[in-house]
Amino acid sequence: MDYGKLDAPLAVRLASAADDDAARVFPVLIRLTAPPSAEQLATLRAAGVVRVPEGRRTVSADLSRRDLERLSAEPWVQAVSLSGERRPYGAR
């Protein structure tokens, strides 16, 4: 695992998550260095990134620890961030 590419909230989640390498329990945003080539697209899909919008550098996915390890090692993956939860900015 290239921990240098994981953001701090994802590091915390990894440290506290159950030890099931295959469970897709990490909702993440993956930032790529460039829109993926066909080969990189295949790697992303093999690692569990189900949908990759064409020509985009940011993709979302639910990954397992094993997928994270695989993708973080790729030089064309710039960063992986845990999907934080946002909230609406209105009140009654």
Place this chain on the structure above:
Amino acid sequence: MEYRKLAPSLAAAYQRYHQDDVSSLRRQSASLGWVSVDEPAKPTRAVVSLICTPDATLDDVKHEGLRINQGGNRIRTAIVPFDGLETLAEHDGVERIVSAHLLRPYLDAARAGVGVDTFQNTTGLTGKDVLVGIVDTGIDPHHPAFTGRIERIWDQTLHGHGVPEGAFGLELKGSQLTQSRDTEGHGSHVSGISAGAEPVFRGVAPDARIVAVKTNFLDSGITAGIQYVFRLGREMGLPTVVNLSLGGHYDPHDGSDALSLSVDEETGPGRLVCCAAGNEGTDDIHARVPVHGTAVKSLPCIPDVKGRRHDFMLNGWYATDSRFEVAVAAPSGHSTDFQGPIPTTENSAMTYDLPDGKVEIATPETNTLNDDRNFFIMVRPEEHSLAPGLLPTWQLLVRGVGAADRGTVDVWILDKSGHARFNGPMTSDDMKIGSPGCASSAITVAAYATRTTWEDIDHDTFSAPWLRLDDIADFSSEGPLRDGARKPDVTAPGAMIVSALSQDSAPERELTLDTEHVAMQGTSMACPFLAGVCALLLERDGDLDPARVKELLKAHSARPHAEAGEFDEKWGFGLLDVAGL
């Protein structure tokens, strides 16, 4: 009688009319547009608006005293004797009948306050052939404000195969739209401000097409939702504006997080994103900790100002030319070890079990998206750590690794309920605009009060003493960003705003004006106001890009008694004057 076609207030009045309850009718007649209640020689009549089927012909509707005014197509006005309501309601061309009181333009103050009426009267722009995307809690497809204009709903909370941008949720169109429900009501209200169209309430861009994403509110869902809306816009050949009345503080507050970068990636000519600045203007959620060598600085953290037990998080950022260590001290005095930046070869997160609860601290070497240093701390207090009568106060401890390590740490406290706060002199009333509002290309909006009183469904008058009429709302979050970038961009009406009420939501009664409208406040309301304005601008020029729109807005915005172009961390470049755009 087809009661389903009558607005509830009209249906109730119709019943009272038949019960000969003249006193009730008289009490409401002035505000509801009923006439001749006390004149036996003339039939009691109602001034109403009719929502008709497209190109309906009502020439064949005949009843003594009934007068349908000329003009209009789907929306027409009429004076109808109560005895003639049944004839009108049973006509195939009439979809709904609402009392004239609903014709009060609730957004008058907001629209007039920033010159939208003047602008639209001059230009005729209504958002036609522009797509407005609302990524929010959903939309009420039954609401008359949106009739016939919702292209799609992607409900990320329903089980399904998703869309090309995300393999989750269910995409709905046509008759399927009603499968999605806006139980929170926030998204419907936001949609109404931006693109509502009805006699009751006129949104800023009432002819715009609408796509709603009922999001799961995770960064990944929001990102996919933005990408989805813009793809639909491309496929439909329409310029598109996406409204994001949401946010949070998990990010570095400089626009370098993945969600903000995704916003920057999606925007361009004919593709705009508007974001709410946030509602934490009066909340102590940000602190600046000056660090001088190895001296320990202590920042008090209160998980909940009401003393309830809540997990909370601390998100700290500082420049890469220093190395700082952090620790957490519990209310009992026990504390974790100090933890500094950890090499990338191992996980930067460590867990500490204290008598008061569990603390997890991550201190990566650097962040690869902005090259700054970051620490993230999760605190999970135990139930027994609460001392009766005392607010449990935790402490964030910060110090330099060595004597030469100096600098400032910006840190935000966050929790799911929004009740966690800092305490003490290091709290700072700036830099409260988080992602996606800090995205460079996003048009980020602060909130202004154009209405502070309203009349509820029971005709009781309420006021909002926390607001000052015709002034910035205190709750509106301040900029600038952590890197000094100027945010918010502009200010727009955001309190109190009356807009569409989702029938699947349950608002407080005093904020409910009738069965179709509710009052809300927030930068969530200012944001769609601006998104509506952007839709008008895109109708005029479908190639406008974020930079050009910001130039236009900046040139036509100002704080009271200030020149256009002057930046303020609360107002941005000031209150928008739409009339001059």
